[in-house]
Amino acid sequence: MIQELKNNFGHLFEAELLQEINQVGTYKDVAEGAKMMEIGDYVRSMPLLISGAIKILREDNNGDELLLYFLEKGDTCAMTLTCCLGETKSEIRAIAETDATLIMVPVQKMEIWAGKYKSWRKFVFESYHNRLNEMFATIDSIAFLKMDERLVKYLKEKSRISEDRIVHSTHQEIAYELHTSRVVISRLLKKLENLNKITLHRNYILIKNI
Amino acid sequence: MIQELKNNFGHLFEAELLQEINQVGTYKDVAEGAKMMEIGDYVRSMPLLISGAIKILREDNNGDELLLYFLEKGDTCAMTLTCCLGETKSEIRAIAETDATLIMVPVQKMEIWAGKYKSWRKFVFESYHNRLNEMFATIDSIAFLKMDERLVKYLKEKSRISEDRIVHSTHQEIAYELHTSRVVISRLLKKLENLNKITLHRNYILIKNI
DNA sequence: AGTTTGCAGTAACATTAGTTACATTGTTCT
DNA sequence: AGAACAATGTAACTAATGTTACTGCAAACT
Numbered sequence: 357m358i359q360e361l362k363n364n365f366g367h368l369f370e371a372e373l374l375q376e377i378n379q380v381g382t383y384k385d386v387a388e389g390a391k392m393m394e395i396g397d398y399v400r401s402m403p404l405l406i407s408g409a410i411k412i413l414r415e416d417n418n419g420d421e422l423l424l425y426f427l428e429k430g431d432t433c434a435m436t437l438t439c440c441l442g443e444t445k446s447e448i449r450a451i452a453e454t455d456a457t458l459i460m461v462p463v464q465k466m467e468i469w470a471g472k473y474k475s476w477r478k479f480v481f482e483s484y485h486n487r488l489n490e491m492f493a494t495i496d497s498i499a500f501l502k503m504d505e506r507l508v509k510y511l512k513e514k515s516r517i518s519e520d521r522i523v524h525s526t527h528q529e530i531a532y533e534l535h536t537s538r539v540v541i542s543r544l545l546k547k548l549e550n551l552n553k554i555t556l557h558r559n560y561i562l563i564k565n566i
Numbered sequence: 567m568i569q570e571l572k573n574n575f576g577h578l579f580e581a582e583l584l585q586e587i588n589q590v591g592t593y594k595d596v597a598e599g600a601k602m603m604e605i606g607d608y609v610r611s612m613p614l615l616i617s618g619a620i621k622i623l624r625e626d627n628n629g630d631e632l633l634l635y636f637l638e639k640g641d642t643c644a645m646t647l648t649c650c651l652g653e654t655k656s657e658i659r660a661i662a663e664t665d666a667t668l669i670m671v672p673v674q675k676m677e678i679w680a681g682k683y684k685s686w687r688k689f690v691f692e693s694y695h696n697r698l699n700e701m702f703a704t705i706d707s708i709a710f711l712k713m714d715e716r717l718v719k720y721l722k723e724k725s726r727i728s729e730d731r732i733v734h735s736t737h738q739e740i741a742y743e744l745h746t747s748r749v750v751i752s753r754l755l756k757k758l759e760n761l762n763k764i765t766l767h768r769n770y771i772l773i774k775n776i
Numbered sequence: 777a778g779t780t781t782g783c784a785g786t787a788a789c790a791t792t793a794g795t796t797a798c799a800t801t802g803t804t805c806t
Numbered sequence: 807a808g809a810a811c812a813a814t815g816t817a818a819c820t821a822a823t824g825t826t827a828c829t830g831c832a833a834a835c836t
Binding site: 777778779780781782783784785786787788789790791792793794795796797798799800801802803804805806 | 807808809810811812813814815816817818819820821822823824825826827828829830831832833834835836
Binding site: 526527528538539542545558559 | 782783784785786
């Protein structure tokens with residue numbers, strides 16, 4: 357198991373820290389679709405993502421969802437970082453986008469390592485930084501783009517994340533994640549199909565050249 | 567000067583750290599409207615906000631702006647935190663919303679203190695956490711609210727930040743920050759006035775009960 | 777095979793937001 | 807005062823998005 361750890365985090369952490377992570381961390385496999393964190397949850401351990409992808413969602417008062425961003429291997433969840441320390445609740449929902457493997461590190465270690473290892477501090481800071489930048493990108497999309505452009509970005513990203521030219525989503529699911537209605541998505545997808553950029557099928561979409 | 571530092575950050579930092587901050591930090595006053603950071607800037611020092619408020623803006627390719635959030639006393643700019651370490655450029659613009667006072671801390675200290683002082687680590691982590699939460703709130707507004715609701719939130723926040731029931735903005739300025747057109751803002755403001763929630767004047771708006 | 781269910785296609789319409797154009801009213805400058 | 811300018815008010819229109827309602831089709835179930 358230490359090998360996977362080294363593959364994904366070896367360039368970041370020194371051998372000693374890798375050892376520690378391997379000792380105290382527990383490996384965990386999650387299946388696609390599994391809910392890994394819910395809004396309001398208290399977090400007691402920190403996940404380091406070894407493989408797969410996690411999608412991070414936000415929800416409003418009416419239960420409407422919005423996709424914020426994806427986490428990929430080498431990432432961690434910024435939310436847990438201070439939830440752990442600060443005893444605050446999660447503001448977001450995390451769901452496995454694909455099957456995924458992760459290492460769960462106990463909360464206490466996080467702060468100890470932050471004092472002990474410079475590389476750990478760097479990792480934590482950079483994680484925050486990356487999450488912030490993803491949030492900026494998300495805000496750009498919502499604020500500056502129209503729905504058709506957001507849809508194209510969504511399809512590209514979804515395809516990239518799953519390493520598959522087929523996006524396995526229904527129109528309704530896409531509508532949820534972009535926070536719009538199914539009819540709107542169907543309409544825009546049909547336009548993309550007419551432009552020969554995608555091909556529509558039941559339950560999946562083939563990405564051609566977008 | 568050490569007194570102001572203690573007032574705002576005394577509950578966070580131990581005496582020794584306060585001393586260090588006071589020694590290496592330089593106090594700086596900025597006037598309302600001053601541009602404190604531009605998109606693409608490299609950041610070489612970290613600001614701790616003593617008084618006043620800073621607005622943080624995002625810009626798209628066409629030069630259209632969007633207000634992200636405000637920083638208030640006791641806050642710091644999350645962007646600088648890793649820009650300093652990572653040598654990356656700023657993704658945002660910072661403009662003094664009111665006259666403000668801040669302490670500029672040299673970059674190098676930031677990492678040194680992170681290893682040395684637990685309270686500093688806590689502060690930095692919490693800063694990130696707060697910024698992330700503000701980003702969530704911003705995304706909620708953009709994604710889930712209609713323009714009239716966003717406008718009401720904006721006016722409330724603006725009034726709160728400046729501690730003034732009068733918002734000194736033109737319709738055009740508001741339109742920029744909410745990324746819409748002046749006509750739309752004028753229209754919605756007029757509705758709010760008809761609902762007796764505000765009173766419109768040239769160059770300013772009186773907040774009554776929103 | 778027949779029924780039920782979920783997904784997708786589409787028309788028709790409502791609402792919200794963005795755009796253009798122009799009038800009106802203060803302010804500032806000379 | 808008169809000219810020039812900035813801010814606001816409003817109408818009329820367009821575009822984008824959201825909503826309702828109904829259709830056909832495919833998969834799943836009995």
